[in-house]
Amino acid sequence: MTSAREMFCIVLVCLVMFGVMRECNANGLRKNFYGKSCPQAEQLVRNITWSKAKKNPSLGAKLLRMHFHDCFVSGCDASVLLDMVGTTKSEKDTIPNLTLSGFDVIGDIKTQVEQACPGIVSCADILALAARDSVSFRPSLRDGRISLASDVTGNIPSPFSDFITLRKIFAKKGLNTGDLVVLSGAHTIGVAHCATFSNMLYNFTGKGDSDPSLNPTYAQSLKKQCPNPAKSSTTVEMDPRSSLTFDTHYFTILNQHMGLFQSDAALRTDKKSATMVKQLQSTDDFFFEFNVSMMKMGDIELLTGKHGEI
Numbered sequence: 516m517t518s519a520r521e522m523f524c525i526v527l528v529c530l531v532m533f534g535v536m537r538e539c540n541a542n543g544l545r546k547n548f549y550g551k552s553c554p555q556a557e558q559l560v561r562n563i564t565w566s567k568a569k570k571n572p573s574l575g576a577k578l579l580r581m582h583f584h585d586c587f588v589s590g591c592d593a594s595v596l597l598d599m600v601g602t603t604k605s606e607k608d609t610i611p612n613l614t615l616s617g618f619d620v621i622g623d624i625k626t627q628v629e630q631a632c633p634g635i636v637s638c639a640d641i642l643a644l645a646a647r648d649s650v651s652f653r654p655s656l657r658d659g660r661i662s663l664a665s666d667v668t669g670n671i672p673s674p675f676s677d678f679i680t681l682r683k684i685f686a687k688k689g690l691n692t693g694d695l696v697v698l699s700g701a702h703t704i705g706v707a708h709c710a711t712f713s714n715m716l717y718n719f720t721g722k723g724d725s726d727p728s729l730n731p732t733y734a735q736s737l738k739k740q741c742p743n744p745a746k747s748s749t750t751v752e753m754d755p756r757s758s759l760t761f762d763t764h765y766f767t768i769l770n771q772h773m774g775l776f777q778s779d780a781a782l783r784t785d786k787k788s789a790t791m792v793k794q795l796q797s798t799d800d801f802f803f804e805f806n807v808s809m810m811k812m813g814d815i816e817l818l819t820g821k822h823g824e825i
């Protein structure tokens with residue numbers, strides 16, 4: 516018989532052995548908050564993230580999306596970083612994961628932060644800080660020890676979702692319609708693989724047609740970039756010609772019927788949401804609201820205090 520304690524050690528060893536992110540799994544339980552114990556953490560994470568983002572301009576989008584996926588599945592506990600334990604699949608072993616990347620970057624940052632402050636700063640915080648370079652410092656987030664593939668289903672919205680579905684998924688996380696619209700504005704940066712939207716171009720209703728609500732010129736240009744069938748590695752900018760700039764252009768193109776996913780276009784199918792899509796074309800409004808909603812997203816089911824580990 517294995518005792519619970521032994522079982523826990525076995526699990527930890529598995530995490531260490533299988534972990535790309537071993538730095539984020541191996542330290543066991545610690546109880547200190549690092550607000551005082553590692554005051555340079557925030558600056559350090561920012562410095563490293565910025566220097567990496569300088570070399571790789573698409574990194575910001577990767578980290579932002581990873582933080583979103585982390586928060587929507589069992590809270591912002593860095594469980595998105597954990598690998599499979601034995602035969603139990605983790606969050607990484609799911610379809611949305613297939614297009615996540617940047618894990619190595621979080622690992623690098625964690626290693627450097629560990630050198631400055633061993634065992635103090637959680638991976639959850641590193642991911643949150645790295646994803647939002649302008650947030651104020653918050654009490655420590657702790658890392659969850661559980662990452663289940665089964666948790667991803669129904670928690671991460673699909674690009675084919677309609678408005679009602681999106682609103683439901685966000686509501687389950689304590690986020691309202693406003694948060695949904697504002698946070699979708701994250702699609703102002705980054706890219707998407709052709710497979711996530713090619714049905715809109717080639718087989719919208721199953722009759723080889725395209726989505727009639729899509730701007731026809733835009734649909735043409737997408738077809739050029741994503742011939743049917745497309746190579747699985749081909750990606751397009753979600754916010755055409757502005758995909759490296761965090762700006763309000765996403766809302767501008769939505770209003771021109773150039774939302775890439777059905778889930779983007781869906782934001783115009785509800786009256787309240789459509790009004791917000793118009794309003795958020797104002798830079799001041801968007802930046803202000805994005806920060807507020809990001810803070811809310813970062814608070815989903817937090818593991819603070821004694822729960823979780825560092």
Ligand code: HEM
Nearest residue numbers: 576579580583614672673674698701705706707708711778
């Ligand atoms: C509202 C529901 C959402 C859906 C259905 C959705 C879906 C998707 C999909 C399918 C992709 C493309 C992945 C690929 O093919 O590589 C994507 C990319 C992205 N998403 Fe979302 N997303 C949603 C909300 C969000 C939120 C709330 C955030 C962050 C606050 C976010 C941030 C991003 C970013 C930054 C990318 C680009 C990633 C990259 O360039 O690698 N998304 N999203």
Ligand SMILES: *[C@@H]1O[C@H](CO)[C@@H](O)[C@H](O)[C@H]1NC(C)=O
Nearest residue numbers: 555556557558559560561562
């Ligand atoms: C971050 O970078 C700034 C500017 O280069 C530097 O002055 C500061 O000491 C760095 N902070 C840490 C904690 O590395």
Ligand SMILES: *[C@@H]1O[C@H](CO)[C@@H](O)[C@H](O)[C@H]1NC(C)=O
Nearest residue numbers: 607608609612613615616618
């Ligand atoms: C999940 O994504 C990461 C990073 O792309 C990758 O290393 C890992 O193998 C993926 N998991 C599966 C089961 O594909």
Ligand SMILES: *[C@@H]1O[C@H](CO)[C@@H](O)[C@H](O)[C@H]1NC(C)=O
Nearest residue numbers: 717718719720721722723743
């Ligand atoms: C289009 O969708 C229908 C119904 O889902 C499917 O039977 C058909 O094979 C699809 N055609 C193509 C070209 O993907």
Ligand SMILES: *[C@@H]1O[C@H](CO)[C@@H](O)[C@H](O)[C@H]1NC(C)=O
Nearest residue numbers: 649650651803806807808810
């Ligand atoms: C973001 O919002 C939080 C609270 O909602 C606030 O404390 C913080 O100062 C804001 N940061 C910026 C850069 O606006």
